[in-house]
Amino acid sequence: MKTFASKRVLVTGGAGFLGSHLCERLLADGCEVLCVDNYFTGTRDNVVHLLSHPRFELMRHDVTFPLYVEVDEIYNLACPASPVHYQHDPVQTTKTSVHGAINMLGLAKRLNARIFQASTSEVYGDPEVHPQPEDYRGNVNPIGPRACYDEGKRCAETLFFDYHRHCGLSIKVARIFNTYGPRMHPNDGRVVSNFIVQALEGKPITIYGDGSQTRSFCYVDDLIEGFVRLMNSPADITGPINLGNPGEFTILELAEAVIRLTGSKSKIVHHPLPQDDPKQRQPDITRAKTLLDWKPTIPLEEGLRRTIAYFEMQLDRQKVRPAE
Numbered sequence: 001m002k003t004f005a006s007k008r009v010l011v012t013g014g015a016g017f018l019g020s021h022l023c024e025r026l027l028a029d030g031c032e033v034l035c036v037d038n039y040f041t042g043t044r045d046n047v048v049h050l051l052s053h054p055r056f057e058l059m060r061h062d063v064t065f066p067l068y069v070e071v072d073e074i075y076n077l078a079c080p081a082s083p084v085h086y087q088h089d090p091v092q093t094t095k096t097s098v099h100g101a102i103n104m105l106g107l108a109k110r111l112n113a114r115i116f117q118a119s120t121s122e123v124y125g126d127p128e129v130h131p132q133p134e135d136y137r138g139n140v141n142p143i144g145p146r147a148c149y150d151e152g153k154r155c156a157e158t159l160f161f162d163y164h165r166h167c168g169l170s171i172k173v174a175r176i177f178n179t180y181g182p183r184m185h186p187n188d189g190r191v192v193s194n195f196i197v198q199a200l201e202g203k204p205i206t207i208y209g210d211g212s213q214t215r216s217f218c219y220v221d222d223l224i225e226g227f228v229r230l231m232n233s234p235a236d237i238t239g240p241i242n243l244g245n246p247g248e249f250t251i252l253e254l255a256e257a258v259i260r261l262t263g264s265k266s267k268i269v270h271h272p273l274p275q276d277d278p279k280q281r282q283p284d285i286t287r288a289k290t291l292l293d294w295k296p297t298i299p300l301e302e303g304l305r306r307t308i309a310y311f312e313m314q315l316d317r318q319k320v321r322p323a324e
């Protein structure tokens, strides 16, 4: 039964890791949620528990094509996020960021809807400024293997600010730093899911390079809180605004933490460092703290415990499935 008070919210990429958590949160907040996804990296499984919810709707659609629906707010998350996936079809990755942004901005313009963009710390590339504040313009190689993602996201930010200036659209741009948690795909290729799955399966932990490169890992629940705060902030807060956990760890430290928390006997092996892999990354979250009164609350160890518990369950299920 429709409540007239509920806001209709579109989440593109809603069947992905972050999108599925956001859909859950918006439903809990009383919104009607339209989840749009082409299932490139997301799965129906991520939202299957929401399908019977009376305020949830799922639609298979590729955002590089126009979309005509009626909503009050848009969260634009559609885009593969793991290097392995976004480099699989790089042209499609750029199209998803750029054509997807144009279509979702056109939709927002027609509806006069507020629109949120899931941008990324990758707009800073391999940063020469540390930690990275929002006014740092970045160090991206425009022709390297990561460029389809980094430059696609940079162009999407440009489009958001041009629609804001020229069409008066209400925009919210979040620059998301590495985020992890339940519902990352086990074969996603990102470091946290790789290490946890390898540790649980007793396989070698694959560190690319010497493991001295750093990342700052944010637990998914903290990030989603930041999304909702940004979306609901006053209209003059457009971003870009960094959302991430400033706790910075080397990849070697992460590997050791995963081995310790899983009690695994896995050994560390070293593989070549991929081209253009950023050496260090840490968000300056002063803006988010000041403007949104937001900061992460879940330390890495606690977040890893929860994520390990999720992957243990997933791997157990996979073991059971063939016998079913």
Ligand code: NAD
Pocket: 012, 013, 014, 015, 016, 017, 018, 019, 036, 037, 038, 039, 040, 041, 042, 043, 061, 062, 063, 064, 076, 077, 078, 079, 080, 081, 082, 096, 100, 118, 119, 120, 121, 175, 176, 177, 178, 179, 180
């Ligand atoms: P994910 O791969 O789990 O989710 C992306 C979702 O977008 C998937 O469900 C996928 O099927 C869908 N998608 C891809 N191309 C599409 C298209 N053309 N049309 C419709 N749907 C499409 O990744 P995630 O970690 O949940 O990332 C969500 C968003 O957040 C992405 O835009 C990503 O760039 C951004 N982000 C994530 C992180 C992170 O650490 N998780 C960091 C920075 C930015």
Ligand code: UDP
Pocket: 065, 066, 067, 068, 069, 102, 103, 104, 105, 106, 107, 108, 109, 110
């Ligand atoms: N668009 C869409 N849904 C809408 C309105 C527009 O997908 O409800 C797409 C449309 O296909 C267009 C893009 O958004 O290509 C940009 O729209 P805009 O109105 O800004 O530009 P124009 O239509 O003039 O090219």
Ligand code: UDP
Pocket: 082, 083, 178, 189, 190, 191, 192, 194, 195, 206, 207, 208, 209, 213, 215, 251, 273, 274, 277, 278
């Ligand atoms: N990485 C690693 N082993 C893996 C996967 C990734 O050492 O199995 C490294 C990767 O080279 C990078 C860091 O971990 O330095 C984070 O990689 P991820 O793909 O998770 O995210 P991004 O590079 O986009 O921050």
